[in-house]
Amino acid sequence: MNSTPKDDAFYEAFRRELFAFADEQCPPEVRAVVASGGKLGREQYSAWQKKVYARGWGAPSWPVEHGGTGWDVKQRLIFEEVMAQSHCPPIYHHGVGHIGPVIMKFGTPAQQQRFLPKILDGSEWWCQGYSEPGSGSDLASLRTSAVRDGEHYVINGQKMWTSHAHEADIMYTLVRTAKESRKQDGISLILIPLDTPGITIRPIRTIDGWHHVNEVFLTDVRVHQSYLVGEEGRAWRYAKYLLERERLPPASVARLTLLWQRAKLLIDAQADKDAHTRDLSSLSHRLLLIEGALLGAREMLSSATEALMQQQPLGMKPSALKLQCSELAQQLVELAIDAVGPEVATRFIHLDGTEDDDALWAHNYLYFRSRTIAGGTTEVQRNVVAREIFGE
Ligand SMILES: Cc1cc2nc3c(=O)[nH]c(=O)nc-3n(C[C@H](O)[C@H](O)[C@H](O)COP(=O)(O)OP(=O)(O)OC[C@H]3O[C@@H](n4cnc5c(N)ncnc54)[C@H](O)[C@@H]3O)c2cc1C
Incomplete structure (x- = not known):
């Protein structure tokens, strides 16, 4: 554990260290795919996991005795922000985020020895x-x-x-x-x-x-x-413990913020192009509303991450965050498609894995339909939130 006092200068130095690491270690071709919203496969995710693991950051939320970092919540969130801003891949969730913590809490020492190291170094998927x-x-x-x-x-x-x-x-x-x-x-x-x-x-x-x-x-x-x-x-309890973590991906808000910035660039460029033919002010208004909602999501993530790291009950927090982030993701891609216009958007849809930036907006528009289904549907998250507020 680092004993340096954690003032603003400490967090600034930490941020710089992360940016330098991302610059040195993440190959430009991988960053280009992440930047444009393209698809990465196991090979790229694994290679990146090996690098963060070698630096001691393979599982930022795990306890130190299992290979975690000992970071506080602020460092935890700065890590996600810098990695998103540097267009590095997110840490692959199924191992580090989902089953790893379950094996730590409910698995035998033999299972922990067998499985956790290979989750950490990215060699088992x-x-x-x-x-x-x-x-x-x-x-x-x-x-x-x-x-x-x-x-x-x-x-x-x-x-x-x-x-x-x-x-x-x-x-x-x-x-x-x-x-x-x-x-x-x-x-x-x-x-x-x-x-x-x-x-x-x-x-x-x-x-x-x-x-x-x-x-x-x-x-x-x-x-x-x-x-x-x-x-x-008796696995229902373990399954729910895992689902709480699935619905609380620490990278979600940082990655959405980046998507928001891409949408803003697109709308600004489109507004210049269409200055004499179209009024894009309603799109700018929607962008502003999403920005506000993102700030709220950031606060919610911070509070939920704090609870997670203190081993406190999470209650409805993961469901509320999942609900908010999946809907915001859909709103952002809808906004981008509205900005370029549906007739232009249909020309983007090649669906052949192309990494052309405009085509990827159309691709994400389709792919993000699943955001409100995967990991538990929006209706189910609403039920969880309502139950906590109003009781059974
Ligand atoms: C891209 C993607 C990836 C996925 N990855 C995985 C994975 O890796 N592993 C895995 O195990 N699963 C995965 N899933 C499955 C996902 O968890 C389920 O699709 C999801 O839980 C919904 O279940 P269902 O498809 O059976 O729909 P249903 O449960 O049949 O729901 C149909 C509709 O009914 C609504 N509904 C159902 N129950 C209620 C209720 N009580 N109150 C109000 N409305 C309700 C739902 O909201 C939905 O609109 C993935 C799904 C997608 C789309």
Whole structure:
């Protein structure tokens, strides 16, 4: 832990150190893709994770004893701001953000030794096997079964919308190990290596034309009991602990702020071009409203991150933030498309992975439709917020 007093000069020096690191370590070609909103694959994310890990920053929110940084909340948020402003990739969420903290809290020491180092250095890649056909918002209705056979579980069922399964090594998976009267009971969390026989991964092409999500079919998949996390049948609690973290990505507001700046540049340029034919003041007004909402989201993120790092209950904070950020992301891309005009926008849609800046606005417009669905829908987040305010 750094013993320097944390005054303004300390945070300024910290910020400069981060900018220098990003400049030196993040290849320009990767930064160009991030800057334009393009798609990165496992190779680029892994290479970047190795670099932040080598610098000791592989998991900024983890406790120091597991390889965390010991930063305070302000440093934590400055890290995200600088990395976003420098167009570095975000830290890949499934390992460091989601399953890592669950293994730390509920896993055995042997599981911590086996899995955490490879999450930290980016050498093992994870995906999330929660949703199933018919079990998304109503996650507790899931039917994929795991039956004990000696020292193994035999798993059968289907997972749906599994992001990056085609690039991952291990899927953290919710399965049903018993039928109880309360559907939340009898669910277990099992870590399934994706090279185990009996697994088929089939791509789903989404409206934006890219390959993010998959169906995962599990047929008589045998996994050793040492891959069960926590107690059998008690995983609902672990699943919710993980979801809270999924809905609270620390990078979200910094990346949205950058998107806001890109939208502003676009609208300013368009206003110059269309000065005599169109009045773009209503777009500027919308931009201003989004800017205000972003400031609110920043405050909310700061308070939630503080609670997370102090191990305090998070309550509805992750849901409120997820709700706000996913809607703002959609508003921003809609604004950009309105600025260039729908007839121009349709010409941008090549859907072939092009990195042309204008085309990527159109691409993001389509891709961001999923922001209010993935990680729990907007309606479901509203329910969570309403329950905390008004009670059950
Ligand atoms: C791009 C993308 C990536 C994803 N990645 C993953 C992943 O990696 N792993 C994973 O496990 N899952 C993933 N998902 C799945 C995601 O979590 C689910 O799609 C989501 O939870 C919604 O579930 P559903 O699709 O079954 O829709 P449903 O739950 O059937 O919802 C349909 C509609 O009904 C509404 N609704 C449902 N219940 C209520 C309610 N109680 N009150 C009010 N309205 C309600 C919903 O808001 C929605 O509008 C991903 C989804 C997308 C789009």
